[in-house]
Amino acid sequence: MARTPKSVIIVGGGISGLSTAFALLEQAASADLPLSCTILDAAPVWGGKIVTHRVGRWVMEAGPDSFLSQKPWGMELCRRLGIADQLINTNPVEKKASVLRGGQLHELPEGLVTFTPSQLGPFFRSGLLSWMDLARMGCDVLIPPRRSTDDESLAAFFRRRFGRHACERVMEPLMAGIYAGDAEQMSLRATFPRFYELEQSHGSVIRGMMAARRARVQTASDGRPRHTMFVTLKNGLADLVAGMTARIQQTGGVLKSGVQAEALRVRSHQAGRWMYDVICSDGTALSAEALVLATPAYVSADLVRPLSPLAAGLMETIPYASTATISLIYPAAVVGRSLQGFGFVVPRVEGRDLIAATWTSIKWPHRAPPDEVSVRCYLGGVGREAILERDDEALVRCVRDELASIVGLHATPQYVEVNRWHRAMPQYTIGHLDRLTQLEAAVSRFGGLTITGAGYRGVGLPDCIRDGTETAARTLRYLQSTVTNRSEL
Template identity: 40%
Template sequence: MVGGGITGLSAAYRLREIAATREIPLEVALLERGDRVGGPLETIRRDGFVIETGADSFLSEKPWAADLARRLGLGAELIPTREIYRRTFVVRAGHLVAIPAGFSMLAPSHLGPVFFSPLFSILGKLRIALEPLIPARTDGADESLASFVTRRLGREVLERVAQPLAGGIYTADPNRLSIAATLPRFVEMERRHGSLIKGLRAAERSSTAKNRNVSGARWSLFQSFKTGMAALPKALAAKLGSSIRKSAEVVAMSRDGERWRLATANGDTVEADAVIVAAPAYATARILSSIAPRAAQLLAQISYASAATVNLAFMQSDFPAPPEAFGFVVPAIERRRIIAGSFSSFKFEGRAPDGAVLARAFVGGVLQKEMMLLSDDEIVAAVRDEFRALLGIGVTPTIVEVRRWPNSMPQYEVGHLARVTEIETLLADVPAFAIAGAAYRGVGIPDCVRSGEQASDAIFAKLISDT
C-alpha cells in the first residue's frame, strides 16, 4: 500500500478484514512518505477547543465512511450537525446575505424565496424563473460548471451561488470544472426532467424528510466525530499497527518475475505480490513512468490546487452580532482574500468552551493562488482583515492555527471522467496493481474510503484467483 491518507488506510484495513473473514494469511505493508498518517484529517485539541485543520465533516448520504466508522467501533462517536444553525450566507457587496431557502448548490426548488432575496437583481430573478423553459441538452457531452449553470440559470446564479459553493468544495475555476465529474446529480436532473427546478421539486416530493428552511449545502446530511475527524484515521492506524511504515517515500517500482519491487527514498526495498497506490496522481505518475508510460502521462495531466485553513478562537461577546449560521462563502467577483468562512462551534456540539466561538477561514485555491505565496503571519493578517470587514470582529483571537495543504486538491476539469476511464483501462493490463484516491471519482472522505476498499476487493480477488 503506497500512501497513508484516508484512502490508503481504508484500503489496508479492508484487506485485513477480507483476509480475516476468509481465514487467509495476508501481510500488509503501508508505506507513507511523511511522519504521520491521515493526510488532511488532523485534529488539534487545545484549551477546550476541537480544531480541525482539514475536513471537518463528511457526507453521510454516501454511506462508506460512516459504515467504516461503525465497523471500527466508532458508531457512538458519530454526531450530526446542529439543526438550529443549518444555513449558509454568501457575501454580496461586503455584506452577508442568506442563500434563499430551498436553494440546493446550483438551483432553487421554489421561486418564492428567490424573489424575496436581495442576493439577485430583478433581471437575475427573472432569468432563474425562466429555467424550466430552457431546452435540455441532448448530446451528452461534458461541459464546465460555468457553462452548465449559465446556460440553465444565468450568469448571476453562477457568480453569486454556484461558483462560491463549488469553490468551497473544489477550490476550482468554474470555467474548467467538469459538471459531470463533480455534480452529476444536476446533469441527471436535466436529462430526466428537462429542468433543474423541476428535478429538485420531484426530489423534494419523493423525500420523506423535507426541510425547506435549509439552504446551500444539505447540512442535515453531514456528520463528524465527537473527538474530531482524526478519530477515523487514528482508529485505522491503531488496527494496522506495525504494518504502517512512515518516512518511507516510494520513488520507483519494478516488476521482478511474479513480484513487485518498490524502492524508497531512504534506500530500502520492499517486495510484494500486489500493490495499491493511493498517492496523489502526480506522485503515482512518477512511480508508474517506466511501467505504464501512457497511463503515467494521463495521471500527470490531473492538476492540483493548494489551499490553507486558518482557525481562530474568539469569545461570543466579541461579535457585534453572532452569525447564526454554519458559515459563509465568498464569490470571486467580490475580490476578497478568503474563499469562505465557517463557525465550527455552531456547526457541531463540543467544538468550543461555553461562550467561545471557533471560526475558520479558507484561502488559496485556483482563483487565489497568490495567497499561498504569503507567510503564515500575512495570511492571518489577511483573514483578520476580512473578518473585521465582514463580521465586525476586530479583537485579537485567543488561538490562531494555520495549516497549509500544498497540491492537495485534485481538479476535475472538463473531460476528467473520460481521462480516468482511459487510465483505468490502461492499468487493467498491469498485473496485481490498482490505484485509488481522491484524484479519480470523488474528492470527499466517503469517496476516498470507497475507492480504497474497491481497490482492495479487486486486488484480493486477483490474488486468490492466481493461487
C-alpha cells in the same frame, strides 16, 4: 499445511490508502485468504489531510472538518469501527449560511444549501438576486436538455440552466468552493454528476429535484436516527484515522510511517503475473504480488513512469490546487452577535482574498467552550494561490482584515493557527472522466496494480472511502485468481 500468504503493498496512508487496507484485510479474512499487507507513508503520522489539533478544550481541524451523511460510505465506516455513537450533527438552530454580494452578506436559505426543493421558497424572497434573475432561474423548466455527449464545465451548465447571475453569485461559490476550483474549468460530470443526470432524465434540474423530493417523502423511514447533511466526530476526524489504524494492526496489517516509496520496479515471476518491488527511503526494498498506489496523482506518476509512460502522463494532467486554513479563537464576549449562522462563502466575482469563513464553534458542538468562539477561514484555490506566497503573519493579517470588513469583527484573537496545504486539492477539469478511462486502461496491463485516491473518482471523504473499498475488492479478486490458476497447474 499452512498456506503462504498473498502479499500486498499500499503506498499512501491517507483516507484512501487506509480505507483500502481496512477493507482488504477484512475481505481477505472473510474469504479465508491469508494475506500480508504493508502500508507505507512518507509522513510521520497517518491520515493525510485529516489532521485534528486538540489544544486545551479547543478542537480544530486543519483539513476537512466533516463529511456528507447522504453518501453512506463514511457513516458505514464509523459503524464498522464502533464509533457511530460519536457522530454529531450541525447546530439545529443556527443553521443558516450567507453569501457575499457587493460587500454585504445575504442569507442563503437552507433549501439552496441542501438542494431540498420544498425549501426553495425562501430563496425567492431572500433578495439575493433580482426578480429578473429569479425569473431566469425559473426558465430551467422550459429549457430543453443538452444532448451533446461532450463534457461541459460547471459554469457553462449553470449559466445555461439558471443564468449568468445565479451562476456567479450562488452556484459558483457553493459548488466550486468545495473543490477550491474554477467553475469555468471544472467538469460537471466528474464533480456534480447528479445535476447532469437530473437534466437528462427529467429535462430540467428543478423538475428532477421536485421528483426526487416526492420520492423521499413517499419512502418510509428505516428507523435509523436522522442526521444533518454534514456530520463529524465529537472529538475530531482524527478519531476516524485512529480507529482505522488500530483495526488494521489488529488484523495483521503492517504500518510503516516516515517511509517514502522512492522507486518502483516490476518483474514477471510467471506468465501473466507480476511481482512489484518498492524501493524505500529507509534503504529497504519490499516485494509484493499486488500493489496499490494511494498517493496524489503527481506522486504516483513518478512511480509508474518506468512501467507506463502513458499512465504517468495521464496522471500528470490532473492539476492540484493549494489552499490554507486559518483558525482563530476569540473570547465570546468580544464577538457578541457579529457572527451568526454557520459562516459565509465569497463568489469569485467579488475579487476578495478570502474564499469562505466558518464559525466553527457555532456550527459544531464541542469545538470550543461556551465562553469562546472558534473561526476558520479559507484562502487560496485555483487562480487565487498567489496569496499563499506570503508568510503566516501576513495570512493572519489578511483574514483579520477581511473579517473586520465583512462582519465587523475587529477583536484580537487569543489563539491563531495557520495550516498550509500545498498541491492538496485535485481538480477535475473538463474531460476528466475520459482521461480516467484511458488511465485505467494503461494501468490494467499490469495485473495486481491499482490506483486510488482523491485525484480520480471523488474528493470527499465518503468518496475516498468508497473508492478504497472497491480497490480492495479488485485487489482481492486478482489475488484469488492467482490462487485458482496455481491450483490448476
